[in-house]
Amino acid sequence: MRIRPAAAADVPQMTALYNHYVAHSSATFDVEPWTVERRQEWFDRFEATGPHRVLVAEEAGRVVGFAWSGPWRSRPAYATSVETSVYCLDGETGRGIGTALYRELLAVLEAESLRRAFAVITLPNEASERLHRRFGYSQVGVLSEAGRKFGRFWDVSIWQRALGER
Numbered sequence: 001m002r003i004r005p006a007a008a009a010d011v012p013q014m015t016a017l018y019n020h021y022v023a024h025s026s027a028t029f030d031v032e033p034w035t036v037e038r039r040q041e042w043f044d045r046f047e048a049t050g051p052h053r054v055l056v057a058e059e060a061g062r063v064v065g066f067a068w069s070g071p072w073r074s075r076p077a078y079a080t081s082v083e084t085s086v087y088c089l090d091g092e093t094g095r096g097i098g099t100a101l102y103r104e105l106l107a108v109l110e111a112e113s114l115r116r117a118f119a120v121i122t123l124p125n126e127a128s129e130r131l132h133r134r135f136g137y138s139q140v141g142v143l144s145e146a147g148r149k150f151g152r153f154w155d156v157s158i159w160q161r162a163l164g165e166r
């Protein structure tokens with residue numbers, strides 16, 4: 001498995017990977033599948049360097065996971081904070097793909113002028129909570145019934161991790 005910056009050619013595979021979670025999981029609150037064109041527009045907002053980037057895990061020519069860091073909020077005072085997230089190909093979880101992606105993503109974020117990384121996790125999601133704890137995130141709050149998907153309301157937890165303080 002190789003972790004590398006995402007390229008435009010990865011967008012179709014990233015779209016298919018993510019759409020599994022749209023259709024079958026509460027991990028994302030998207031309820032309609034993404035088109036490749038929409039994912040390309042999303043991808044075009046990221047940089048090859050800097051605090052907002054997308055990484056992929058590639059194995060035998062296929063994308064088996066991706067992680068990203070993007071703006072936490074749009075207001076300028078939040079520029080020293082990022083939101084992070086990771087998705088792994090269905091059937092490939094539990095193999096260390098998310099760990100490898102987060103290890104690389106957080107390493108590059110440590111080199112940026114950032115103070116905090118935040119993550120939002122739909123509850124329950126023990127695997128995601130374990131992953132975030134492994135990388136020094138701690139839960140700082142829960143938003144009850146923050147989203148509705150699959151005919152029910154879901155709580156989300158907010159997690160944070162210090163960056164650039166070590």
